[in-house]
Amino acid sequence: MTSDAVLERLNHLHPKLIDLSLDRVVALLERLGNPHHDLPPVVHVAGTNGKGSVIAFMRAILEAAGLRVHVYTSPHLIRFHERIRVAGQLIAEEELRALLEECEAANGDNQVTFFEITTAAAFLAFSRTPADVVLLETGLGGRLDATNVINEPALTVLTPISMDHESFLGHTIGEIVEEKMGILKPGVPCVCAKLPRGLRGAAGSLGISKGMQEQCREMGISLIMEGEQWGCHTVGEEMIYKVDTFQMRLPQPGLAGAHQVRNAAQAVAAVEVLQRRLNLTIPEGAFGLGMKTVDWPGRLERLKPGALSRILPDEWELWVDGGHNPSAAKALAGQIRHWRDKPLYLVLGMMAGKDTDGFLKNLKGRSRVLRCVTIPGEDHALPAETLAELANAQLLEAETASSVAEALTSLTASQPGPARILICGSLYLAGQVLAANG
Structure with missing residues (x-):
């Protein structure tokens, strides 16, 4: 047992x-x-x-x-x-x-x-x-x-x-x-x-x-x-x-x-x-x-070399953050505005019942391109399709992906780089990303 x-x-x-x-x-x-x-x-x-x-x-x-x-x-x-x-x-x-x-x-x-x-x-x-x-x-x-x-x-x-x-x-x-x-x-x-x-x-x-x-x-x-x-x-x-x-x-x-x-x-x-x-x-x-x-994983953390980060080409960076409400997104935006040397793309997954519009509004203008995923294994995860609709309503360029790995592959294949990719929207998603990266 x-x-x-x-x-x-x-x-x-x-x-x-x-x-x-x-x-x-x-x-x-x-x-x-x-x-x-x-x-x-x-x-x-x-x-x-x-x-x-x-x-x-x-x-x-x-x-x-x-x-x-x-x-x-x-x-x-x-x-x-x-x-x-x-x-x-x-x-x-x-x-x-x-x-x-x-x-x-x-x-x-x-x-x-x-x-x-x-x-x-x-x-x-x-x-x-x-x-x-x-x-x-x-x-x-x-x-x-x-x-x-x-x-x-x-x-x-x-x-x-x-x-x-x-x-x-x-x-x-x-x-x-x-x-x-x-x-x-x-x-x-x-x-x-x-x-x-x-x-x-x-x-x-x-x-x-x-x-x-x-x-x-x-x-x-x-x-x-x-x-x-x-x-x-x-x-x-x-x-x-x-x-x-x-x-x-x-x-x-x-x-x-x-x-x-x-x-x-x-x-x-x-x-x-x-x-x-x-x-x-x-x-x-x-x-x-x-x-x-101090050690506190999953809070605006750059991922170390692993299964997910290796999907990215050289000179790309992969970050993860577990913030899930508008205030957390506002704090993220405060850091993102200092990232001026590379384009930023987002991979977003959120739980149902969260203020998704408020979260997205705080990140609007920091990145236009994102991929939306459904957090796997979570009964109350917001479907990627719903998340993409909400993002597109705010004039963001959102598409769905079946997984974080597919989202990373899609972004690196379709967007100019080198760039940063930030995976965000949920602590549950952050935990899965850290586990998948190894």
Whole structure:
């Protein structure tokens, strides 16, 4: 029996993939002995974009300081094991299988979502191995997310928030901000990013309304806000992190894209608050080393030589990014505008229910030529034909392809080069691309 076989069984314990509630996971955790009450100090992270990147930077800094770090993120790119990192290492196959079976047995015939029961497994793993810190990412939302059973985190973090998952979180930015803020706890500071410029008017200049700020004050929650308590900019090959009158000069982040500078700065701010809260020793050199050693695949990543990249002629480049909403596309466009030495072509695959028009509008003008694919093996993938129709309606030159490999072959045969090809639109597609490339 492999962990994949157990995961397949767990996927059928609830008729819905997403059913936001805390009741089921609380009941399961009680049957497991409440492992979430016996964790190292927790940093709880919510937001729409950048959660995983901020956690990756935090992990890199903390581990550069010699600390042991548990990490829980989702979704995975290639294998489920990527979601659970125990004291710095991806969870081992035997341990994962045993934990999943333990959770399955404790759950019995009760309904529970896949995310809820696998979150319980992560808590079990973290409770049984010593570490200094747990970095915990919400799955979707915050208030009713299965991770929001942590009543006394050491710190909360809100990364940039924008419109996404409206059918679950609300149809206005204010509603979505309120859901994400559901992870905030009395007396626990929160390191907050601003909302994107176009959305601030609906929820205050910093993305949090005056009413919400007053509620935080009443709960004793200190909001460490981007633009007020912390910020950053770049000069040459350096990132300048600023807090109050102090500044720290750091190497540019090891993840591509201008948006990663902001994510890196938020991670630095969070680690600074955390070290004061927990009386940790984080040498300044650990911050610089963390910028260099950070690892977070599938986020504006140039593919290494492999089965897919070898389809391209010499001097062509193949990139992949897992962003899937308009804000992520806007961040992509910010990087793409610096790519002026070669033409850019897109390979696009997206899930149904996403704001495809909003995604495409942010990339319009950066590339006119694209190939649309249906993400294989995903029940809710948007058909390539539908995606191409939406793209052509925006005056993009879109054609369909039966696979990513066929899309690459088509582009290299029909378009002038050398060029860059960017595969984007979905983290699920990014994971498949990384696996196919080897």
